[in-house]
Amino acid sequence: MTTTDTAPQPSVLARTGSWILRALRVELGIYASIGRAVARRPALPPGASGHSYHRPVLTILIVFIVLSAVEIPVIDLIVHRWPLVRIPLLVLGIWGVTWMLGLLCAFLMRPHAVGPEGVRARNGLEIDVPLSWDDIASVEIARRVDEERSPRIADEDGLRTLSLRIADETNILIALERPTPIRLPGLPPKGGEHAVGAVRIWVDDPQAFMRAVARHI
Known part of the structure; x- marks a missing residue:
């Protein structure tokens, strides 16, 4: 059972405040990601290597940017x-293109990281799950395709598993030594703190990811 299973449901005021703060963080993350892309400075811990996960959605993102x-x-x-109509629509259009560019930059500039401290599993603008080597039991290539709209956290082979899918797929399974607390954006039940026993992620080059793991684990 996760730490959020028995938690009381947040009030309307709490949900509204959380949504506003989350939207603000996402908006700031958009511009930070663009800045990192311009400076060519991926968000990586010291000594860590980056491993991309954007390949399955890259074409879709580019198409949306071009159309916008x-x-x-x-x-x-x-x-x-x-x-009076033209100016607001221009502002909205430019903001939309900027937002899509920022999302693409977030995928590029916030890769999964493997380093001396452990693995950081990421997804887009918001999700960044740090897993220390002390928490990790094993890492293996294990491709899996889930149904659309599958829950991000679900029971799998007796383990509470976090799946950070790209186009409904994962290809790396990180098994943990024990139920480990992780935090997701938003409020419970989908967000907040959860205890998971495994994490699934998608990596564009799983062999390179495994070589990096072998150097540290």
């Missing part, structure tokens, strides 16, 4: 005569 960019001049041409 093309949409701006098209809409501007349509509403050019009405400044």
Whole structure:
């Protein structure tokens, strides 16, 4: 049982406040990711190697960015005569393109990390799960395809498992020595603190990931 299974449901005020703070953190993360991309400085702990996970969604992200960019001049041409409509739509369009670029940069600049302290399992803008070597029992290549909209945390072979899927797939299984608390963005039951016995992630190059693990584990 996770630490959130018996927790009282948060109030409407708590949920609203959490949503606002989370949205603010995401917005700041967008610009921080763009800044890291411009400076070519991935978010990696000292001595750690980065392992990408963006390959399955890269084409989709690029298509959305291109479509969003093309949409701006098209809409501007349509509403050019009405400044009160044109200006807000321009601002919204530019913000949308910036947001999509920031999301792409987050995938590129926040890779999984393997280093002296352990593994940091990441996904996009928000999720960053640190796992120390003392907590890790084993790491193996184990590809798995889940159904769409599968829960992020579920029981699997008797273990509470966190799955950080990319396009519904994972290919690395990290088994933990004991139920280990991890924190997800948002409020319970889907967010907050959970105790998990395994973590599944997707890595673009699982062999390189395993070589990095072998150097440290």
